[in-house]
Amino acid sequence: MTVFVQNKDFKAGETINRLSKENTTGAVVSFVGFVRSFYDGQSDAKDMKLEIEHYPKMTLKSLEQIEQEARLRWSINNVEIIHRFGELKMNDQIVLVAVSSSHRKEAFLACEFIIDYLKTEAPFWKKEITDSKEEKWVEIKEADINKKNNWL
Amino acid sequence: MTVFVQNKDFKAGETINRLSKENTTGAVVSFVGFVRSFYDGQSDAKDMKLEIEHYPKMTLKSLEQIEQEARLRWSINNVEIIHRFGELKMNDQIVLVAVSSSHRKEAFLACEFIIDYLKTEAPFWKKEITDSKEEKWVEIKEADINKKNNWL
C-alpha cells in the first residue's frame, strides 16, 4: 500500500497507472471524493472553503489497519490512498482510494470498504467556511456510520 | 453520458476531471480494465496481444440503454465510458467506466452495474494472440453472466 497525505492536488490517472504495472492486474477501481457545495442548490456559494485537519502520526497506522482488514476479506493486488489536508475550495479533490486486483468484483468491494472505513476511522476532520466566513465543523453523518457498520 | 470508442490510449484522470465539474458532484467512482496475462503465472508471456473487434453502429445504442437502466435505479450525475478496439498488449488499458454522483454509494453501484452489463451486452469481442502467434477468441465467462444476472 502507498499512502500520501498532502496539501497539494493529485492526479488520479497517475495512481491508476502505478497500480496497473502488475501482469496480474485486470481491474483498478478508484474513488475520488470532491468538495461539493454544502449550500444545497445555491449556485452563488463560490467562495466556500473546506479546511481539513488531521493527526499525522495516526493516519498511516489507521489506514494500514483498514488495508489489512480489506486483505483478510478479498484477494487484491495493491492499494493507493491519497488524502489532502489544509484549505480546499469547491470542486477540489479531497481523497482518492484506488485498488487493483485480478478481477473487478474484489476491487469494487475493497475500494468501497476502504473509503467507508476511512470516513469514520482515519483521523481527519473537516471544517466548512461559508462565503460569509461562518465556520462550522462538519458533523459525523449517520449514513457514514451505517455504511461502515454494514461491513461488520 | 459521453462515450469514446477508440484505438488510442486514454487518461483516466482527464475523465475524472471532466466528471468533477458539477457543484453537486461529491464522488467519482471509476473502473479501468487492463489486459492481464492470460497465461496465468507465466512471466515470459511478453509478446501476447489482445485484438478487440466491435460493432460500431450498435455500440453507442447499447451503452445508452445500459446508462438509462442505471439512471432508473440510482441518482447519478454523469457517466463517461471509453472502450478501446484494435490491437492491445499486456498491461494496456482496455476500458474505463466512470460515474459521478452526489454520494458515493450510488456511484459505486452504478459504475459496477454499467461494467457488468457492458461486459455481456456491448458489442465487443476479444481475441487473444499468444507469444507463439496462436489465435483464440475469448469465450464468455460464466462469472460475467452471473454478475450481470445478479442485478436482475
Next chain:
Amino acid sequence: MRINVLFFAKLREEVGENKLSINLEEFSSATIKDLFDDLSTNYKRLSLYKGEIKAALNQEMVKDWNVKISDGDEIAFFPPITGG
C-alpha cells in the same frame, strides 16, 4: 427487399465476410430465424455455432428470432459478447 447482414468475431472468420447485401424477394415474410437457416445452407459452418449465436436487428439485441425482417434492415450475427 434488400437487407444487410453483418458478421462479427468468430462468425466473421467462419463466413469469410463481414457484410452481405442480400435480396430477399423470394420470402414473403422472413424472420431472423428464416434468414439464419437460409445462410446456414450457404455457410455450413454457421450451424455449428447455432446454439450460442446472438442476433441484433438494427443494432438492438433480438431475443425472439421469430421477429420479422423489413426492407432496409441491418441484421447482425455474432458470438456471445466478451467486452470490457
Next chain:
Amino acid sequence: MRINVLFFAKLREEVGENKLSINLEEFSSATIKDLFDDLSTNYKRLSLYKGEIKAALNQEMVKDWNVKISDGDEIAFFPPITGG
C-alpha cells in the same frame, strides 16, 4: 510519568491548545478516563462534548477508556472523524 496529550478539531479550539505535556506523578495508575476527568476540571468546556469524544492511545483508537496510561504515552482526544 510524562505523557503528551493532543487535541484535534473542535476540541483543539475549545481547549485552545493542540498539545499538552503533562506530568502524572500524582496518579499511581491513571487511565484514559482519569486523564479526561482531570483535564475537564481545567478545561470545563471539554465535558460538554464528553459523550461524543473519541480517544487514541499511541495512535490507536481506544474503545475502553479504562485502559492504563504508561510513561511516554501519547493520548489524543478528538470529535468523531469526518474524513474522506
